[in-house]
Amino acid sequence: MTAQPIIVWFRRDLRLYDHGALSAAVGMGAPLVPVYIHDDETPGRPVPGAASRWWLHESLQSLDSDLRRRGSRLVLARGPALNVLADLARETGASAIYWSRGYEPRAVKLEGALQRALEGAGVRCRRFSGSLLFEPEDVRSDGRAPHHLFSRFQKSCMKLAAPGKVLKAPPSMPRVPEGVESDTLELWNLQSSEQDRGPSISAAWTPGETGARARLEGLICDRLEDYARARAFPGVEGTSRLSPHLHFGEISPREVWNAVSLAVSAAAAKGRNLEAGARSFLAALVWREFPQHLLFHWPHLASSPFDTEFADFPWRGGDADLKAWQEGRTGIPIIDAGMRELWTTGWMHHEVRVIAASFLVKHLLISWQSGADWFRDTLVDADPASNAVNWQRVAGCGADAAAHGRVINPVLRGRKLDPGGAYVKSWVPELAKLPAKHIHAPWRASEKLLAGARVRLGETYPEPIVDLAAARARALGAYETIKGGSQ
Ligand code: FAD
Numbered sequence: 001m002t003a004q005p006i007i008v009w010f011r012r013d014l015r016l017y018d019h020g021a022l023s024a025a026v027g028m029g030a031p032l033v034p035v036y037i038h039d040d041e042t043p044g045r046p047v048p049g050a051a052s053r054w055w056l057h058e059s060l061q062s063l064d065s066d067l068r069r070r071g072s073r074l075v076l077a078r079g080p081a082l083n084v085l086a087d088l089a090r091e092t093g094a095s096a097i098y099w100s101r102g103y104e105p106r107a108v109k110l111e112g113a114l115q116r117a118l119e120g121a122g123v124r125c126r127r128f129s130g131s132l133l134f135e136p137e138d139v140r141s142d143g144r145a146p147h148h149l150f151s152r153f154q155k156s157c158m159k160l161a162a163p164g165k166v167l168k169a170p171p172s173m174p175r176v177p178e179g180v181e182s183d184t185l186e187l188w189n190l191q192s193s194e195q196d197r198g199p200s201i202s203a204a205w206t207p208g209e210t211g212a213r214a215r216l217e218g219l220i221c222d223r224l225e226d227y228a229r230a231r232a233f234p235g236v237e238g239t240s241r242l243s244p245h246l247h248f249g250e251i252s253p254r255e256v257w258n259a260v261s262l263a264v265s266a267a268a269a270k271g272r273n274l275e276a277g278a279r280s281f282l283a284a285l286v287w288r289e290f291p292q293h294l295l296f297h298w299p300h301l302a303s304s305p306f307d308t309e310f311a312d313f314p315w316r317g318g319d320a321d322l323k324a325w326q327e328g329r330t331g332i333p334i335i336d337a338g339m340r341e342l343w344t345t346g347w348m349h350h351e352v353r354v355i356a357a358s359f360l361v362k363h364l365l366i367s368w369q370s371g372a373d374w375f376r377d378t379l380v381d382a383d384p385a386s387n388a389v390n391w392q393r394v395a396g397c398g399a400d401a402a403a404h405g406r407v408i409n410p411v412l413r414g415r416k417l418d419p420g421g422a423y424v425k426s427w428v429p430e431l432a433k434l435p436a437k438h439i440h441a442p443w444r445a446s447e448k449l450l451a452g453a454r455v456r457l458g459e460t461y462p463e464p465i466v467d468l469a470a471a472r473a474r475a476l477g478a479y480e481t482i483k484g485g486s487q
Contacts, residue, residue: 004028004095007088007176009081010036010074013109013130013249015209016169020128021098026170031177033073034067035084035090036060038188042080046384048108048378051346052097054188055207059248060185061209072173076183082114089123092177096124100131100249103292104384105299124417132289133163133253136402138297139289146297147397148306153293154286161280162261176236185363204345205380212245216256219281220263225272228280234349235423236340240281241347243381246288255283283361291389302388303369306395309389313397315367322366325359326374326466328427331457331464332442334414335359337427344427351417357394358408366477368395396479407472407478414440430461 006025014021025032031153034460035112039045048056066073077084085097093253097118102111129135140146147153189306190350208212219240223230245251250267260278305311324330328339338352348356353375360371369392375391376382392398396405418424421439425432431439433453438445440453450457457463 003028005031005033005092007033007085007092007094009085009097009099010034010063011100011102012247013251013252014059015212015250015252016063016066016070017171018130018166018252018255019100020130020167021100021126023167023170024126024128025096025098026094026190030095031174032072033088033094033176033180034072034073035077035088036063036392037081037084038076038078038183039080040078040188045305047091047106049379049382051380052382053379054201054346054377055244055248055380057185057188057190058205059250062210062250066169066209066323067173070146070170070173073176073182074178076185076188078183078188081110082117085114085122086117089118089121091392092180094123096125097125098128099207099478101127101129101133103136103296105295105302107213108296116219120435129253130252131249132292132482133157133257133285134160134289134293138295139192146293148294148298150287150290150327150400153290154283157286157289163257166255168259181273189418199342200347201346201380206449207244207248207250207338209250212242212251215240215242215245216251216259220259224260224263224274224281225267226397227277232351232422233283233417235418235426236350239350243383244347247381247386253288257282257285279330288386290400291383291385294389295385298399301399302384302394305368305393305395307397307482310395310397313367313477314365314481316365318364321364321465322360322370322374324462325356325364325366325371327471329462329465330359331443331462332359332410332414332468333421333424333428333442334418336419337424340373340427342378346378348379349423351413352423353390354360354394355408355413356409357391359410361391362407363410363466363468365471365475368392368397395422396482405476407475409468409472411441411468428461431455 006028008022008025016022060074067074071368077088078271089097102108107390111127118125118253128427134157135354138160139153141152147156205211223240246253254346260281263275264278298306325339328336330336334352335356338348342348357371361368368452370390370457372387375387389398393400423435424439434442434445434455438449442450443457455461
C-alpha cells in the first residue's frame with residue numbers, strides 16, 4: 001500500500017532551499033502535493049498590487065520549473081485557502097498539511113481556523129518557521145512585553161542565538177499523485193494590468209530562487225565591502241535589492257544572514273575587511289524583522305496609526321497634488337526621480353522613499369495611507385508590514401517615530417545624497433544639462449542658465465507644486481494640533 005500523501009502549502013516561501021516544511025515533508029518519504037493557492041474570493045482579503053502580481057506570476061513559474069527538475073510540479077488552485085485545502089486533502093487522501101508560518105493578522109487567523117477544521121477531520125497540520133530570523137514570541141523585553149522601539153528590539157534580537165544552519169534543497173522529489181488537477185497561471189491573469197508599464201520592470205528583475213541567489217552573490221562580491229557608506233546614495237547601486245526576493249520568500253533571511261557572516265570570515269582570511277559592511281547590512285536585515293513583529297503584536301497597524309492621537313489629523317484631500325506626486329511631476333527633482341524610478345522598475349532607493357514619503361505627508365499634507373496605497377500597488381517588494389510601519393515612521397505616527405514634526409527639506413537632502421545629480425539625471429532626463437549646483441532646485445537657477453540647459457520651467461519641467469517654505473510652515477501648524485508635535 002502506498003503511503004498517504006502530504007500536502008506542502010506554499011505561500012510567501014517560494015523556494016526549495018532552507019524550506020523547513022518541504023524538507024520535513026520530503027523526509028517522511030510519502031508522495032507530496034506542493035500547492036499554491038490564489039484566493040481572489042474571500043471578502044476583505046488583502047489584494048496584492050499590480051507590481052506584486054507581476055512578480056508572483058514570474059516567481060510561481062520559476063518555482064514550478066525548479067520542482068519539475070526534481071520530478072514534481074506545482075499545483076495551482078484558486079479559492080479560499082481553507083476550502084481548497086480541505087477539498088485537496090479529501091481528494092488525495094492526504095494525511096497531513098505542512099506549511100511555513102505566516103505572521104500577518106489574517107494569516108494567523110486563517111492558520112488557527114485551518115488547524116481546527118482539518119485536525120478535526122483527521123488531517124495533521126504542521127507549521128514551520130522560515131520567513132523570519134527570530135520568532136515574535138521570543139523577542140520581548142525583560143517584562144515580557146513586545147518592543148515598539150527599534151533600538152530595544154535590536155538589542156533583544158542580538159541576545160538570542162544566531163540563526164541556525166541552512167537546509168539544503170531536496171535533490172529529488174516524489175511525483176504528484178495521478179489525477180491531481182492544476183489551474184494554469186495564465187488563467188489567473190496576474191499580469192494583465194502591468195502591460196501599460198512596458199518591458200522595463202522585467203528588464204530590472206529576475207524573480208525566482210535563482211535570481212535571488214544571484215542578487216545575494218552580487219551583494220557579497222561587489223557591494224558588501226562598501227555597503228555601510230554606499231547604501232545612502234541613490235545614484236550608485238550600493239544596496240542588495242534583495243527586498244522583493246525576501247518578501248516572496250525566494251530566499252530565506254537565514255540563508256542571507258549566514259552567507260554574509262561566512263563572507264566576512266572568508267574575506268578576513270584573504271586580508272579583506274568586510275566587517276563594517278556586514279554589520280550595517282545585518283542591521284538592515286534586523287530592520288526587516290521589526291515591522292513583521294510590530295504587526296504581529298499590533299494587528300491594526302497596517303491601516304491605522306500606532307499613535308492614536310493621529311486618528312483625527314487634519315490631512316488634505318489634494319487629489320491633483322497626489323497625482324502629480326504619483327506621476328513624478330512635483331517639480332522637486334529628487335522626488336520626481338524617485339517616483340519615476342518606482343513606476344519604471346517597481347523599486348525605489350530607501351533614502352528616496354523617505355524623502356518622497358515625507359514630502360507627501362508633510363509638504364502636501366496628504367495622508368500616509370494614500371502614499372502607502374500607491375506604494376502597495378507599484379512596489380515589487382510591497383509588504384503590508386514594512387510598508388505601513390515605514391510610512392508611519394515618516395509621518396510621525398508610528399511605533400518608533402521620533403520625528404513627529406520634522407520636515408525633511410528635499411533640496412538639501414537631495415544635494416547631500418545625490419551631490420553630482422547623477423540619480424536625478426538618470427530619471428529626469430529633461431534636467432540632464434543643468435549643472436550639478438542647480439539640479440536639485442532648478443527654479444533657483446537664472447533664466448540664462450535654464451535656457452542654456454534647454455529647461456523651460458512650466459513647459460519642459462514643472463514649477464514646484466508647492467512653495468517649500470510655506471508648505472513647511474503649514475505642516476508644522478498641522479502637527480501642532482497633535483500633542484508634542486512641533487520641534
Ligand atoms: P538593503 O539596504 O540591501 O537591505 C537589506 C534588506 O533589509 C532589504 O532587502 C529589506 O528586506 C530589509 N530592510 C532594509 N531596510 C528596511 C526597512 N526600513 N524596513 C523594512 N525592511 C528593511 N521595504 C519592503 O521590503 N517592503 C515595503 O513595502 C517597504 N515600504 C517602504 C515604504 C517607505 C515609505 C519606506 C521609507 C521604506 C519602505 N521599505 C519597504 C523599506 C526599504 O526602503 C526597503 O526594504 C529597501 O529599500 C529595499 O532595498 P534593498 O533590498 O536594496 O535594501
